[in-house]
Amino acid sequence: MAVETSQQEKILDAAYHCIAKQGYAHVTLRQIAKEAGVAVSQISYHYQNKEGLLLAVVTRAANKYQEYLQDYLKPDMTPKEKGDTLIRLYQQLLEEDVELFRVLYDLVGLSLWSEPFRLEVKEVFEGITEQITTEVFTDELMGELGYVYSSKTLASVFFGGLFGIAIQALLEQENEDIIKSLSALVVIFNK
Amino acid sequence: MAVETSQQEKILDAAYHCIAKQGYAHVTLRQIAKEAGVAVSQISYHYQNKEGLLLAVVTRAANKYQEYLQDYLKPDMTPKEKGDTLIRLYQQLLEEDVELFRVLYDLVGLSLWSEPFRLEVKEVFEGITEQITTEVFTDELMGELGYVYSSKTLASVFFGGLFGIAIQALLEQENEDIIKSLSALVVIFNK
DNA sequence: CTTTCAATCGGACGACCGTTCGAATCTGTG
């Protein structure tokens, strides 16, 4: 009982997985079309051109990230619990869905050289830090910790730590130690 | 009084700057050759092929990074001073030599898809965290802080924070706030 | 001066890229 999936969706799926396998730089439209089981010209038809398709992949990756967040972060959690949960989410993703990280890193890299992508990715990142700012580093927690830094600053540091450590994990074959070291990020809200 | 520069060196310089401008994915050997003022075939002659040239660029970027470290980190500094200095170094690089960051990020991205590059970049990263481990999170400082985490773990977190925040700064046009937020990383060794 | 070998060059080759286009097919409406 195959779910009816539009050809447009199949192409997007295929593009996502091809990028996860080879990176945007080495992916060709022919590979994507082959993986999706459609003609190459269908990509142009549905997404204008290669850039249009890749931009759609950015949105898809961002959505997937958001879905994970909604699954993990529950409204009734305390700020510290949310911080802990974010750390655990990254640890789990690094073990079970490393594809997502590779795609994210790759698309951030693409955004360094292409303005349309930069704007899109920048917005995604700002959304993430915004969420961390308001949900983790709340006024209440900030008062408790007594930092001289703003909640926005701490959110950037926290997210930067998550991302930076994740990159180190991506580079290692045996990355269990590095994945565990993500836990040490709690030092930020356990002053 | 032009310094005598070998053609091999000129090619490497050109490759570095071309990557800083466009990323490895969009750089062609013809552009590099033109920028270096040599024939395209010279690249194959001196570096076998494109991969060989890019691997040499990795080494070059790593060396440049090491030079910065040697300029900034003095042996008579205390561990905390070295940590502070690292933060200041990153802040200064983000303002004055953003090229280096772009090249580093790009080559790390390349290493996600190519095993030879992964091994090379992995070694560079391990060297960095190793240095932070032994020079910043010394036994003395670790005793003073009383963390439950190992010095290696804290070094990974610290470096991850530096790198992750730097990436956020790369994505922003107006990145002064994010560059400043690097300073907040001192919370790790100001328990 | 001749020989030798490394360095350098320009051109050419085959492969592959993203895109385009006309024809064929499907789908739903009158």
Place this chain on the structure above:
DNA sequence: CACAGATTCGAACGGTCGTCCGATTGAAAG
């Protein structure tokens, strides 16, 4: 059924890529 518009396809196009090769130059050794 007939027709129109949206989909889908395969083939082809122009362009660019990395690589390779023969010829030329330069410098050092005999």
